[in-house]
Amino acid sequence: MATSWVPSVTPTTEFSLANLPFGIITTPSDPSPHAAVAIGASVLDLKVLSSHPAFPALFPPLAAHPDVFAQPTLNAFAALGRPVHRQVRAALRDLLSTDTAHPAVLRDAPAAERDRVLLPQSQVHMHLPMQIGDYTDFYAGYHHAYRVGCLFRGPEAALQPNYTHLPVGYHGRASSVVVSGTGIRRPTGQMLLDGEPTTGPSRRLDFELELGCFVARGNRMGEKVGVEEAEECIFGYVLLNDWSARDVQAWEYVPLGPFCAKNFGTTVGAWVVLADALEGFRTRGVQVEGRGEVQGYLREGREEAVFDVRLEVDLTTPEGDTTTISRTNAKHLLWSFPQMIAHHTLGGCPMRTGDLLGSGTISGPGGPEERGSLLEMTEGGKKEVLLYGMDARKFLKDGDTITLRGWCGQDGARVGFGECRGRIYSA
Amino acid sequence: MATSWVPSVTPTTEFSLANLPFGIITTPSDPSPHAAVAIGASVLDLKVLSSHPAFPALFPPLAAHPDVFAQPTLNAFAALGRPVHRQVRAALRDLLSTDTAHPAVLRDAPAAERDRVLLPQSQVHMHLPMQIGDYTDFYAGYHHAYRVGCLFRGPEAALQPNYTHLPVGYHGRASSVVVSGTGIRRPTGQMLLDGEPTTGPSRRLDFELELGCFVARGNRMGEKVGVEEAEECIFGYVLLNDWSARDVQAWEYVPLGPFCAKNFGTTVGAWVVLADALEGFRTRGVQVEGRGEVQGYLREGREEAVFDVRLEVDLTTPEGDTTTISRTNAKHLLWSFPQMIAHHTLGGCPMRTGDLLGSGTISGPGGPEERGSLLEMTEGGKKEVLLYGMDARKFLKDGDTITLRGWCGQDGARVGFGECRGRIYSA
Ligand SMILES: [Ca+2]
Numbered sequence: 001m002a003t004s005w006v007p008s009v010t011p012t013t014e015f016s017l018a019n020l021p022f023g024i025i026t027t028p029s030d031p032s033p034h035a036a037v038a039i040g041a042s043v044l045d046l047k048v049l050s051s052h053p054a055f056p057a058l059f060p061p062l063a064a065h066p067d068v069f070a071q072p073t074l075n076a077f078a079a080l081g082r083p084v085h086r087q088v089r090a091a092l093r094d095l096l097s098t099d100t101a102h103p104a105v106l107r108d109a110p111a112a113e114r115d116r117v118l119l120p121q122s123q124v125h126m127h128l129p130m131q132i133g134d135y136t137d138f139y140a141g142y143h144h145a146y147r148v149g150c151l152f153r154g155p156e157a158a159l160q161p162n163y164t165h166l167p168v169g170y171h172g173r174a175s176s177v178v179v180s181g182t183g184i185r186r187p188t189g190q191m192l193l194d195g196e197p198t199t200g201p202s203r204r205l206d207f208e209l210e211l212g213c214f215v216a217r218g219n220r221m222g223e224k225v226g227v228e229e230a231e232e233c234i235f236g237y238v239l240l241n242d243w244s245a246r247d248v249q250a251w252e253y254v255p256l257g258p259f260c261a262k263n264f265g266t267t268v269g270a271w272v273v274l275a276d277a278l279e280g281f282r283t284r285g286v287q288v289e290g291r292g293e294v295q296g297y298l299r300e301g302r303e304e305a306v307f308d309v310r311l312e313v314d315l316t317t318p319e320g321d322t323t324t325i326s327r328t329n330a331k332h333l334l335w336s337f338p339q340m341i342a343h344h345t346l347g348g349c350p351m352r353t354g355d356l357l358g359s360g361t362i363s364g365p366g367g368p369e370e371r372g373s374l375l376e377m378t379e380g381g382k383k384e385v386l387l388y389g390m391d392a393r394k395f396l397k398d399g400d401t402i403t404l405r406g407w408c409g410q411d412g413a414r415v416g417f418g419e420c421r422g423r424i425y426s427a
Numbered sequence: 428m429a430t431s432w433v434p435s436v437t438p439t440t441e442f443s444l445a446n447l448p449f450g451i452i453t454t455p456s457d458p459s460p461h462a463a464v465a466i467g468a469s470v471l472d473l474k475v476l477s478s479h480p481a482f483p484a485l486f487p488p489l490a491a492h493p494d495v496f497a498q499p500t501l502n503a504f505a506a507l508g509r510p511v512h513r514q515v516r517a518a519l520r521d522l523l524s525t526d527t528a529h530p531a532v533l534r535d536a537p538a539a540e541r542d543r544v545l546l547p548q549s550q551v552h553m554h555l556p557m558q559i560g561d562y563t564d565f566y567a568g569y570h571h572a573y574r575v576g577c578l579f580r581g582p583e584a585a586l587q588p589n590y591t592h593l594p595v596g597y598h599g600r601a602s603s604v605v606v607s608g609t610g611i612r613r614p615t616g617q618m619l620l621d622g623e624p625t626t627g628p629s630r631r632l633d634f635e636l637e638l639g640c641f642v643a644r645g646n647r648m649g650e651k652v653g654v655e656e657a658e659e660c661i662f663g664y665v666l667l668n669d670w671s672a673r674d675v676q677a678w679e680y681v682p683l684g685p686f687c688a689k690n691f692g693t694t695v696g697a698w699v700v701l702a703d704a705l706e707g708f709r710t711r712g713v714q715v716e717g718r719g720e721v722q723g724y725l726r727e728g729r730e731e732a733v734f735d736v737r738l739e740v741d742l743t744t745p746e747g748d749t750t751t752i753s754r755t756n757a758k759h760l761l762w763s764f765p766q767m768i769a770h771h772t773l774g775g776c777p778m779r780t781g782d783l784l785g786s787g788t789i790s791g792p793g794g795p796e797e798r799g800s801l802l803e804m805t806e807g808g809k810k811e812v813l814l815y816g817m818d819a820r821k822f823l824k825d826g827d828t829i830t831l832r833g834w835c836g837q838d839g840a841r842v843g844f845g846e847c848r849g850r851i852y853s854a
């Protein structure tokens with residue numbers, strides 16, 4: 001396994017050479033948002049690197065796109081397609097490897113020059129990585145859908161008849177997707193209280209642990225993307241927190257689905273893990289006993305269609321005490337992203353570069369400690385989640401911070417997503 | 428009432444001096460999309476007008492924005508806000524009036540010069556007028572919601588308990604909003620057939636007659652727009668056809684709402700009627716007996732919160748025969764656009780310039796001939812809509828064209844929306 005000469009690359013870093021996630025930064029010397037990759041506790045400034053005389057030769061597919069890393073989002077890069085992403089990752093991996101074939105560019109460059117390209121993560125500011133045209137949230141977390149269905153409709157009607165036949169989803173709100181670290185205001189909303197409609201700050205504010213997927217290249221209106229081609233449409237993945245106001249949702253959601261309960265904010269991680277970085281971590285999704293074959297347009301050639309990503313949720317109280325309240329895995333999905341894309345485009349709906357798809361809340365099959373939302377952990381607010389120091393929650397308090405984390409792989413080659421974090425401030 | 432010197436302005440034109448709707452055109456001499464207003468059977472090319480030496484003096488609020496009409500969408504102009512739109516409309520109305528204070532600019536300009544600015548509508552090509560960040564479809568057509576509720580859930584549960592308390596809506600798909608005249612491919616989708624899931628072209632393809640509203644200026648995330656301020660957020664209105672695949676919708680819509688049944692295409696008119704042009708046509712919306720007061724954030728100071736716009740739907744068969752299948756009025760709404768905006772932003776959801784809101788399907792209280800969808804006209808496909816020449820429809824056939832029309836006002840001062848038209852081509 002390749003090692004890196006970058007001093008901040010430790011054996012346990014989730015930003016190993018095997019990862020190289022892309023993000024959008026501003027730096028002390030450049031206030032225009034532009035592209036970077038994370039490596040160890042550092043970032044490689046791709047805009048600065050683009051100005052190196054060797055850049056066109058090292059990155060042949062970018063020779064015709066010299067400004068692609070100077071853009072304020074990753075959209076232009078994503079639109080170049082997966083074969084280009086693959087070549088660019090390989091070239092970056094070489095430059096950052098101990099045995100790089102081009103030591104003069106970075107490894108053996110004068111320290112002053114290297115320090116312009118390689119900055120401590122603590123010195124950069126992260127921005128929303130993509131310009132998101134449309135955001136769609138699916139509901140592919142099987143154990144979540146079942147458990148929430150029980151709460152809203154009872155175990156008999158928990159999963160609707162369509163659930164195992166198509167990837168259920170709804171259109172979300174693109175304008176309120178924000179990058180990790182952005183504060184989330186507790187939403188005011190309309191809800192039922194003692195059977196009467198009333199308006200006020202949500203009393204049942206929750207998070208949802210999800211995996212997000214960004215589109216690299218889409219399809220033209222009227223055309224569909226086959227499930228076997230869909231993989232080529234994917235740019236990469238982020239952690240996603242679909243903040244949810246459960247009291248607002250319960251009152252508004254019939255018959256047209258969630259609206260104000262969701263559109264006040266969705267947080268995504270700052271680092272996009274490219275699709276190729278997850279290829280080595282494929283596994284099988286949820287298997288449902290007695291489930292017949294799915295419709296032809298949803299049938300995938302491979303069984304290992306989801307990813308074995310370990311996920312954790314931390315709750316930090318206003319006092320600053322942190323408890324890991326959930327540990328689960330991104331494999332607990334009934335539908336893969338290629339299936340979601342095939343279904344989304346079946347009728348000709350166009351996907352565009354930068355579109356965001358959410359997996360739906362990811363929960364394990366077991367107890368509260370492996371569930372992806374407080375709604376499930378507390379069984380609809382009936383039980384409490386215990387926190388450090390005898391504190392407890394049913395739903396989120398003002399000043400609480402939720403931090404999602406996710407990673408796969410072994411020490412020395414870990415692939416992680418960085419934090420997806422948001423703090424609640426008062427209505 | 429002011430008259431126009433423009434020869435193509437007839438007494439019955441819906442593009443009278445009282446209207447002056449904005450759109451995006453390309454012309455024989457300029458293939459870059461740019462702004463225009465419609466007047467009679469002509470268009471005034473605003474990009475060409477912007478280059479007139481008198482432009483900065485005639486349009487003082489645009490002096491600092493000399494390129495605002497050279498943009499490929501109206502977003503930059505919309506973002507300047509309603510006071511600017513008002514001044515610009517007034518200045519345009521003057522230039523186009525018989526008794527203009529500035530005859531040299533257009534009226535008495537040399538014919539060759541005038542012909543560069545004033546073109547026949549037949550010579551220009553229309554484009555999507557706005558860049559749409561997010562599209563939300565509401566459900567404020569009371570008679571539609573009631574009638575469809577009866578079909579899906581029976582008369583007892585036709586209107587959900589929340590319906591009269593909040594403007595029910597869902598997030599739609601922005602990427603598939605297209606301008607009038609764009610072909611719409613019949614969607615393939617998953618549906619139940621004889622109780623079994625199956626995949627194929629929709630057999631129950633329908634239209635929905637709606638009014639669309641474009642946002643001029645929005646709000647910051649975490650802030651809300653009060654119902655009394657919301658009027659200032661509105662740029663203007665278009666007709667909107669929310670194409671709907673009823674068989675797909677019936678199978679997919681629980682529990683998260685419509686998705687593939689809607690996201691294959693939404694057609695909007697090419698001409699945006701600015702909010703000020705409709706001010707004179709205010710009227711009261713639907714009054715529901717025994718309805719209590721709405722929540723405070725939805726309470727409007729004025730009763731006349733919707734618009735008295737006559738609406739018509741034409742169905743043209745593949746053979747070219749046209750039947751007007753519906754005549755109704757935009758006043759049949761339970762909720763106004765300011766109420767929709769106040770509700771949408773109550774929890775802090777940010778609206779952005781160019782965002783599109785749909786009213787929901789507009790139907791009258793009476794018979795099939797005043798309903799805004801085939802679903803309602805045919806009572807869920809049980810009856811037929813009779814067309815010219817003994818033809819009939821339950822749902823749309825390949826090659827059918829749906830044309831929506833809408834106008835208000837008297838001859839000489841009509842304010843109309845132009846056609847919102849789409850033709851179905853085969854799956
Ligand atoms: Ca969700």
Ligand SMILES: [Ca+2]
Nearest residue numbers: 635669787788
């Ligand atoms: Ca609709």
Ligand SMILES: [Mg+2]
Nearest residue numbers: 242262265266
């Ligand atoms: Mg959300």
Ligand SMILES: [Mg+2]
Nearest residue numbers: 669689692693
């Ligand atoms: Mg639609």
Ligand code: NI
Nearest residue numbers: 061064065080
């Ligand atoms: Ni290229």
